[in-house]
Amino acid sequence: xxxxxxxxxxxxxxxxxxxxxxxxxxxxxxxxxxxxxxxxxxxxxxxxxxxxxxxxxxxxxxxxxxxxxxxxxxxxxxxxxxxxxxxxxxxxxxxxxxxxxxxxxxxxxxxxxxxxxxxxxxxxxxxxxxxxxxxxxxxxxxxxxxxxxxxxxxxxxxxxxxxxxxxxxxxxxxxxxxxxxxxxxxxxxxxxxxxxxxxxxxxxxxxxxxxxxxxxxxxxxxxxxxxxxxxxxxxxxxxxxxxxxxxxxxxxxxxxxxxxxxxxxxxxxxxxxxxxxxxxxxxxxxxxxxxxxxxxxxxxxxxxxxxxxxxxxxxxxxxxxxxxxxxxxxxxxxxxxxxxxxxxxxxxxxxxxxxxxxxxxxxxxxxxxxxxxxxxxxxxxxxxxxxxxxxxxxxxxxxxxxx
Amino acid sequence: xxxxxxxxxxxxxxxxxxxxxxxxxxxxxxxxxxxxxxxxxxxxxxxxxxxxxxxxxxxxxxxxxxxxxxxxxxxxxxxxxxxxxxxxxxxxxxxxxxxxxxxxxxxxxxxxxxxxxxxxxxxxxxxxxxxxxxxxxxxxxxxxxxxxxxxxxxxxxxxxxxxxxxxxxxxxxxxxxx
Numbered sequence: 001x002x003x004x005x006x007x008x009x010x011x012x013x014x015x016x017x018x019x020x021x022x023x024x025x026x027x028x029x030x031x032x033x034x035x036x037x038x039x040x041x042x043x044x045x046x047x048x049x050x051x052x053x054x055x056x057x058x059x060x061x062x063x064x065x066x067x068x069x070x071x072x073x074x075x076x077x078x079x080x081x082x083x084x085x086x087x088x089x090x091x092x093x094x095x096x097x098x099x100x101x102x103x104x105x106x107x108x109x110x111x112x113x114x115x116x117x118x119x120x121x122x123x124x125x126x127x128x129x130x131x132x133x134x135x136x137x138x139x140x141x142x143x144x145x146x147x148x149x150x151x152x153x154x155x156x157x158x159x160x161x162x163x164x165x166x167x168x169x170x171x172x173x174x175x176x177x178x179x180x181x182x183x184x185x186x187x188x189x190x191x192x193x194x195x196x197x198x199x200x201x202x203x204x205x206x207x208x209x210x211x212x213x214x215x216x217x218x219x220x221x222x223x224x225x226x227x228x229x230x231x232x233x234x235x236x237x238x239x240x241x242x243x244x245x246x247x248x249x250x251x252x253x254x255x256x257x258x259x260x261x262x263x264x265x266x267x268x269x270x271x272x273x274x275x276x277x278x279x280x281x282x283x284x285x286x287x288x289x290x291x292x293x294x295x296x297x298x299x300x301x302x303x304x305x306x307x308x309x310x311x312x313x314x315x316x317x318x319x320x321x322x323x324x325x326x327x328x329x330x331x332x333x334x335x336x337x338x339x340x341x342x343x344x345x346x347x348x349x350x351x352x353x354x355x356x357x358x359x360x361x362x363x364x365x366x367x368x369x370x371x372x373x374x375x376x377x378x379x380x381x382x383x384x385x386x387x388x389x390x391x392x393x394x395x396x397x398x399x400x401x402x403x
Numbered sequence: 404x405x406x407x408x409x410x411x412x413x414x415x416x417x418x419x420x421x422x423x424x425x426x427x428x429x430x431x432x433x434x435x436x437x438x439x440x441x442x443x444x445x446x447x448x449x450x451x452x453x454x455x456x457x458x459x460x461x462x463x464x465x466x467x468x469x470x471x472x473x474x475x476x477x478x479x480x481x482x483x484x485x486x487x488x489x490x491x492x493x494x495x496x497x498x499x500x501x502x503x504x505x506x507x508x509x510x511x512x513x514x515x516x517x518x519x520x521x522x523x524x525x526x527x528x529x530x531x532x533x534x535x536x537x538x539x540x541x542x543x544x545x546x547x548x549x550x551x552x553x554x555x556x557x558x559x560x561x562x563x564x565x566x567x568x569x570x571x572x573x574x575x576x577x578x579x580x581x
Contacts, residue, residue, distance in 0.1 A: 092525060105436055105444060113436040120432045171429050182447055188525045190518040192447065241444055250450045250508040252515035256500065259569070267505070267565065271572040304576040358576030371580045380574075 060085055063149050067091075068135070070153025073299065074281045079130070079326075079334045081156035083211050088218045089135055089154065091189035091253075095238050099214075099222040104206065108181070108244035111173030118222050121206055124163040124171075129205070129228065131332045132157040132301050134274050136231035136258055139381035144388070144396040148281045151385060151397065155301070157334040158219075160226050162207035165200045168242075174200075178244040182251075183225045186240035193234045194248035195227065199272075203228050206239065229303030229332035230272045231380075233258050260377030267377075274303030276362050277382040278310055278337070278354035283395045284387055291345040291393070296323070299334045302356035307335040309355045314341050316349035316386070323352065343389065349398060351386040365400045374402070448514035452559030455513065456530045460553040465539025468532050472521050481543055492545040493564035503544030507569050509561035512537045 034056030037043045054060075062069035062085055069088040071081055081087075088094075099118050107113035134155035140146065147153075178197050185191040195204070207226040208215055215221045220237030227234050233253055248254070248270070259269045278300035283289045300310045306329055311320040326336035337352070353362040365383035369376060386398040448454040470479055481489035481501075491501035502512065517533045519525050528536070538553040546561060547553075574581045 092519065092522060105441065107436055107441050107445070113441055114433040115436045115440070116433040123432050124430060125426055167426075167430075171433065184447070188519070190446070190526070192514075192518070243445065243447060245449065247449060247451070249447055249514070250511055251447075252511050252519075255508060255511055255569075256502075256506050262570075265568060266570045267507075267568045268572055269507075269569050271574065273572075273574065273576070275574065275576075356576065359578050360576045361578070363580040367580045 062088065063153065064088075068154060070149045071156045073148040073153055073155075073279065074284055074287075076281070076299075079157055079299070079328075079330075079336050080211060081158060083158065083213070083216050083219070086156040086158060086210075086216065086219055087133075087135065087154045089232060090187060090218075090237070091191050093188055094217050095187045096217070097186065097222060097238060102222050102240075104223065104239060104242070106168060106172045106242045106244070108242075109175040109178040109246065110244050111175070112171075114172045116168070118208065121163050121208060121223060124167050126161055127164055127205065128159055128161040128209075129226075130157065130159045130328075130330055131226075131228040132274075132303075132334045133226070133232050133235055134301070134303070136233065136271065136274065136379040138232075139378070139383070141385075141397075141399045141402075143399055145285060146397040146399070147286065148279050148284050152277070152279055154232070155334070157301075158210045159212065160205060160207040161209035161212075162205045162223070162226065165204035165206060165225075166202075168206065169197075169200055174244055177246055180245050180248045182241070182243040182245065182249050183234070183236040183239055184241040184243070185220075185236045185238045187238050191236060191253065192249065192251040193236055193253055194245075194251060195225075195234060197244065199227055199230070227272075229274055231258060231274060231303075234272060258379060260372075260379040261375050262377070263371070263373035265375075271380055274301075275380065275382050276300070276302035276304065276307070276354040276356040276360050278307075278352040278362060279385055280350060280352050280387055283350075283389070285395050285397050287395050289343065289389065289393045289395060291343055294341050294343050296339040296341050296350060296352075298337055298352055300325075300337055300352070300354035301332070301334045302354065302358075302360070303332055304360065305357040306331050306333075307354055308357045310335075310337040311353050311355065312339040312341075312350070313352075314343075314348060314350050317351060317384075320353075345391060347391050348389050349386045350389060351384050353384045365402050369402055376402075446514075446518055448510045450508045450510050450559065452510060452555055455510070455555035455558060458530045458534045458554065460531070460534025460536070460538035462535075462538045462542040462549040462551075465535035465537070468528075468535055469539050472528075473536070476522060481540065489540055490543045501544065502540055503546055503564060505565050507563050507566040509537070509541060509546070509563055510559050512540060513558060 060072045060075040071085050071087045102118045104116045132155055138152045138154035140151055180194050183193050205226040206223055208223045224237040225235050225239050259267050262268050280298040282297040300307045310323040312323045313320050323337040323339040329335050355361050362384055388396040388398050477487045477489055478484045488499045488501050491497050491499050492503040495504055513533055516536055534553050541547045542549045
């Protein structure tokens with residue numbers, strides 16, 4: 001029975017990889033409308049159950065391609081991403097791992113090479129932290145009919161719980177001469193990244209829980225590396241091995257993939273930190289607005305620290321105003337912002353820019369191009385993005401050409 | 404007096420909130436890893452060649468394996484499918500990032516092919532097959548000539564053409580856009 005299930009799952013994955021699979025995410029749009037009771041006070045309600053569910057009227061969905069699925073940023077009211085809507089990126093599918101057989105090996109330049117079971121990891125003092133994870137390839141542009149999800153939905157935020165890697169480093173006795181460690185996943189890509197040991201001592205975590213429950217398989221069940229503020233790819237999921245070394249391993253991911261071309265034909269490597277960024281999620285395409293008061297809403301975040309302010313322009317960048325930040329404003333975390341605006345019904349452009357506590361101001365695409373050259377690569381693009389408000393109240397993305 | 408006490412107590416409660424009993428240097432959780440089990444999962448290859456197994460690869464043998472096991476995704480010469488293109492020598496005008504014009508270390512080829520390829524049957528190639536494929540891809544990208552034998556000694560010594568283009572991240576936050 002179990003075998004059959006797995007076989008079916010594999011088939012489904014195969015289907016998702018095919019061009020036909022691209023049609024599947026749209027399928028739910030044709031679902032029948034939910035059943036409505038004429039008067040809910042006159043009909044006994046649904047009895048209590050073992051699992052909660054969304055209202056059938058609410059259908060937020062990840063938008064999936066064959067290698068990733070984007071979070072529906074426009075559907076969120078706060079800073080926590082519901083776990084089933086967390087963005088997803090894998091390099092050869094989501095593995096199916098038995099938690100009782102799971103082991104994490106830490107070896108290399110350590111005094112005591114050690115194997116930790118999941119139970120072992122959970123016995124150590126734990127820590128919880130709310131922070132985002134964002135893919136460094138998180139930017140799409142090109143047409144006016146794009147949603148926040150399509151533009152930059154490869155970012156999500158959870159409360160992550162686990163054991164600090166520094167605790168495990170002390171446990172195994174990491175050599176003071178070790179400068180890098182390799183993090184290796186147990187997926188079909190056996191995905192690897194080299195990470196400076198200093199990050200391991202600073203704030204890295206082996207996380208086994210997400211938003212109060214076990215990590216979802218799509219986010220690394222039963223355990224993943226969590227590196228607050230660093231590009232998503234380094235947060236190795238399904239982690240099975242950590243090897244301490246005195247050199248980076250120069251894996252495929254950190255050389256041929258997660259590097260970016262910059263000015264002068266150079267290629268920038270080990271670009272770990274995610275720079276500050278923001279996006280207005282309301283109003284955004286394909287929403288419609290009416291003249292009068294509009295509360296502009298969105299999220300801002302920085303991999304280098306806290307958001308210190310978010311600036312808003314409602315006149316295509318000529319004047320800027322300070323948005324209200326919703327508490328809590330956390331380190332390396334999505335921060336919700338709001339700005340009350342009275343729209344006079346004229347054609348305009350609205351945009352936000354984040355400022356973090358290092359003084360970094362979210363750049364425009366032109367500033368990024370000026371700094372990195374016209375051949376700049378597709379990673380670490382965090383430009384200010386604008387929405388066009390048309391006189392009839394339709395909202396369109398303002399795509400900008402950069403190559 | 405009461406005021407002083409209140410201040411002192413307030414101070415104590417702040418201290419109490421931020422202090423947990425100091426943990427031991429080690430908890431003794433987990434079990435020692437044996438050399439044998441470490442060796443059985445340690446498949447990483449360092450750029451200096453550490454971790455490379457015995458064996459050797461040749462271009463001709465690699466071409467045959469490539470056509471049989473890799474061509475379905477990458478095309479028979481590694482140039483036919485833009486998204487999965489592997490072959491583009493330095494100076495190539497196709498504007499794709501491939502091994503010859505982008506990869507900085509030759510050892511990465513062996514490491515990655517062995518751990519992740521073929522995509523539909525990862526981890527099924529023998530070390531010898533991986534060496535052959537590495538030789539084929541390096542010669543196709545005009546990094547080596549087709550008679551060069553690839554092994555644990557020759558592979559890390561290869562100077563990849565794109566290596567000199569690599570620089571470390573220089574973004575530092577603050578006012579400057581980089």
